[in-house]
Amino acid sequence: MLKYQRIAEDIEHYIVHNRLKQGDKLPVLEELRRKYEVSKSTITKALELLEMKGIIYQVRGSGIFVRRHKRKGYINLDENQGFRSGLDEFQLTSEVLKLEVMNPSEEVMTNLSISAEEEVYYVKRLRFIHGQRLCIEESYYKKSVVPFLNEQIVSESIFNYLKEGLKLEIGFSDNFFHIGKLTKTEANLLALRTGDPGMYYESVYHLTNGEAFDYSKLVYNFQEAQFYLQINSLS
Amino acid sequence: MLKYQRIAEDIEHYIVHNRLKQGDKLPVLEELRRKYEVSKSTITKALELLEMKGIIYQVRGSGIFVRRHKRKGYINLDENQGFRSGLDEFQLTSEVLKLEVMNPSEEVMTNLSISAEEEVYYVKRLRFIHGQRLCIEESYYKKSVVPFLNEQIVSESIFNYLKEGLKLEIGFSDNFFHIGKLTKTEANLLALRTGDPGMYYESVYHLTNGEAFDYSKLVYNFQEAQFYLQINSLS
DNA sequence: CAGTGGTCTAGACCACGGC
DNA sequence: CCGTGGTCTAGACCACTGG
Numbered sequence: 001m002l003k004y005q006r007i008a009e010d011i012e013h014y015i016v017h018n019r020l021k022q023g024d025k026l027p028v029l030e031e032l033r034r035k036y037e038v039s040k041s042t043i044t045k046a047l048e049l050l051e052m053k054g055i056i057y058q059v060r061g062s063g064i065f066v067r068r069h070k071r072k073g074y075i076n077l078d079e080n081q082g083f084r085s086g087l088d089e090f091q092l093t094s095e096v097l098k099l100e101v102m103n104p105s106e107e108v109m110t111n112l113s114i115s116a117e118e119e120v121y122y123v124k125r126l127r128f129i130h131g132q133r134l135c136i137e138e139s140y141y142k143k144s145v146v147p148f149l150n151e152q153i154v155s156e157s158i159f160n161y162l163k164e165g166l167k168l169e170i171g172f173s174d175n176f177f178h179i180g181k182l183t184k185t186e187a188n189l190l191a192l193r194t195g196d197p198g199m200y201y202e203s204v205y206h207l208t209n210g211e212a213f214d215y216s217k218l219v220y221n222f223q224e225a226q227f228y229l230q231i232n233s234l235s
Numbered sequence: 236m237l238k239y240q241r242i243a244e245d246i247e248h249y250i251v252h253n254r255l256k257q258g259d260k261l262p263v264l265e266e267l268r269r270k271y272e273v274s275k276s277t278i279t280k281a282l283e284l285l286e287m288k289g290i291i292y293q294v295r296g297s298g299i300f301v302r303r304h305k306r307k308g309y310i311n312l313d314e315n316q317g318f319r320s321g322l323d324e325f326q327l328t329s330e331v332l333k334l335e336v337m338n339p340s341e342e343v344m345t346n347l348s349i350s351a352e353e354e355v356y357y358v359k360r361l362r363f364i365h366g367q368r369l370c371i372e373e374s375y376y377k378k379s380v381v382p383f384l385n386e387q388i389v390s391e392s393i394f395n396y397l398k399e400g401l402k403l404e405i406g407f408s409d410n411f412f413h414i415g416k417l418t419k420t421e422a423n424l425l426a427l428r429t430g431d432p433g434m435y436y437e438s439v440y441h442l443t444n445g446e447a448f449d450y451s452k453l454v455y456n457f458q459e460a461q462f463y464l465q466i467n468s469l470s
Numbered sequence: 471c472a473g474t475g476g477t478c479t480a481g482a483c484c485a486c487g488g489c
Numbered sequence: 490c491c492g493t494g495g496t497c498t499a500g501a502c503c504a505c506t507g508g
Contacts, residue, residue: 002496005470023445029475039498041276044476052287052469057406059444060475061506069409069439078466171292171468174304178461179414179432197414197432197457204304208468209294209487210258222432226413229464231313233406233443234287235240237477264494274479279495295494296487444506477503484496 007036007046012055015066026056026064054078054230067230074228077175091130096155098124101143108140111204111215119143123154126189133190135201135220145213171208177201182219190221197222242271242281247290250301261291261299289313289465302465309463312410326365331390333359336378343375346439346450354378358389361424368425370436370455380448406443412436417454425456432457 011026020026027035032043047064050056057067070076075090102122104114112120121141127134139158141149146162153161162168182190182198190198199220206212246261255261262270268278282299285291292302305311310325337357339349347355356376362369374393376384381397388396397403417425417433425433434455441447 004496028473030473040475040500042497045496047475049469054407057441057443057445058475059506060504062444062474063506064475065445067407067445071411074411077464169468172289172302173466175464175466176306176309176461177463179434179455179457181432181457197416199414199434206292208292209297210292210300210302220414222414222416226411228412229312229410231408231410233404234284239477263492265492275481275494277478280477282494293494294487295485297493298487299494472506472508474506475504477501479501480499482496482498485494487491487493489490489492 003036003038004042004045004049007032007038007043008049010036011046011050015055015068020066020068022066022068024066026066028063052232054232069230071228074226077227077229092134092157093128093131094155095126095128096123096151097126098122099149099151099154104140108215111202112140112142112212114142121146121149123149123158125154129224132224133221134224135218136186136189137216137218139214139216142211142213145207145211168213169208171206171210173203173205175201175203186219190219192221192223199225238271238273239277239280239284242267242273242278243284245271246281246285250290250303255301255303257301257303259301261301263298287467289467304465306463309461312462312464327369327392328363328366329390330361330363331358331386332361333357334384334386334389339375343450346437347375347377347447349377356381356384358384358393360389364459367459368456369459370453371421371424372451372453374449374451377448380442380446403448404443406441406445408438408440410436410438421454425454427456427458434460 011032029040029043029047033040036043047056047058051058054067056064058064100122101119103116104112104118104120108114108120109116114120120143123137123139123141125137127137145168146166149158159170163170178200180198180200181195182192184194186198187194187196199222201218201220203214203216204212205214205216246267250261264275264278264282268275271278282291282293286293289302291299293299335357336354338351339347339353339355343349343355344351349355355378358372358374358376360372362372380403381401384393394405398405413435415433415435416430417427419429421433422429422431434457436453436455438449438451439447440449440451
């Protein structure tokens with residue numbers, strides 16, 4: 001593990017452990033530099049990481065402050081699935097509806113940039129949060145990247161398996177969503193009524209080398225799904 | 236303007252101007268360094284910025300590549316309002332329903348971290364996209380930060396005024412949303428039916444010094460609203 | 471004007487990809 | 490093995506905040 005990652009982690013732990021609140025001041029840069037015995041740039045890099053994660057903000061001429069404006073019960077879109085699995089705080093379980101190897105449809109071919117010959121795993125799950133129906137999930141994984149899946153893996157956290165088991169390095173994702181009315185089939189699965197509100201969410205996940213390996217389509221239950229998102233300015 | 240910002244902008248223009256596509260390779264780091272006559276770290280910083288913005292991705296041992304998986308007609312949540320105003324591509328107009336100075340409600344006090352005495356501007360607008368009703372927006376601006384607003388400013392892009400006119404430096408925002416059914420009042424404004432799907436979106440915008448200055452509540456029309464979001468891994 | 475964070479440099483060394 | 494991006498250092502200088 002790299003120095004700046006270790007330092008970032010340490011500072012994050014420090015914030016959590018000391019129950020620091022929004023706006024609380026952290027030690028100044030020079031002090032951190034002395035504490036960790038690294039160069040200024042390394043500390044800067046660590047703080048930059050924490051800033052991107054929405055954990056702190058830095059004010060020139062003033063100091064480094066804690067950013068903590070989350071609301072309880074909201075799912076963080078950034079750490080959804082592929083990234084920092086912040087869903088641990090939620091009791092998330094799954095019922096596997098389908099698991100098979102297949103050839104991709106046009107839609108899947110487009111989103112994963114593959115040909116009709118390349119096989120994919122198809123996984124359809126019903127996901128529960130605190131025992132309530134949260135969403136229907138249909139995922140397609142490139143078989144060349146994810147060579148094996150079974151009922152057990154798929155009934156737990158797939159992304160955890162991809163990262164811990166297969167050591168896949170996930171780089172970035174493209175996400176699209178809109179609101180609509182549930183079809184009869186969708187409503188049945190979510191124990192709602194036809195025409196009730198639903199959020200339709202699509203993701204394409206890429207490895208660090210840019211290769212797309214997962215295309216997922218989700219339909220969220222309007223009664224259970226609430227999200228939050230921290231955005232930085234990036235001048 | 237800083238060196239690394241200027242370089243990042245230049246590279247972005249280069250990508251757009253040469254119509255580079257997803258996966259196209261950019262010149263290698265050393266070449267860019269020579270071209271711009273700066274140190275390696277400065278180029279790295281510029282590329283990091285572009286990476287965060289979702290414009291490129293870098294692969295160690297391989298190169299720098301263009302990332303361009305947007306879908307047309309989707310609103311980018313990152314560059315919504317406060318940030319890179321990418322809404323220019325959409326024909327966005329507003330009808331002002333209300334504009335007044337008032338004392339904050341409990342809800343506004345909490346979200347802006349202010350007391351009951353501190354006055355705020357209240358703006359209610361109906362926003363149109365390509366002439367269609369996109370959303371109802373209710374915004375509260377701290378009067379101490381935004382001392383003046385009038386009908387004309389408010390009928391155009393408020394954030395543009397805040398940045399260009401007032402020279403406010405926006406640092407980050409916290410965003411929350413969920414799905415629900417429209418009330419009668421909401422449905423009337425959006426020309427939909429009571430009980431139709433809607434997306435309820437709340438934002439709190441902060442200056443670079445961490446001070447919250449805008450709390451906004453939006454209700455999106457399910458027929459017009461579709462969003463995208465690029466997420467990076469941030470190990 | 472002292473304190474604090476931000477930019478930039480030059481250069482050493484490391485880690486990964488692909489031939 | 491070589492080319493490529495990533496980390497890290499030490500230090501100079503700059504820009505903003507707040508008393």
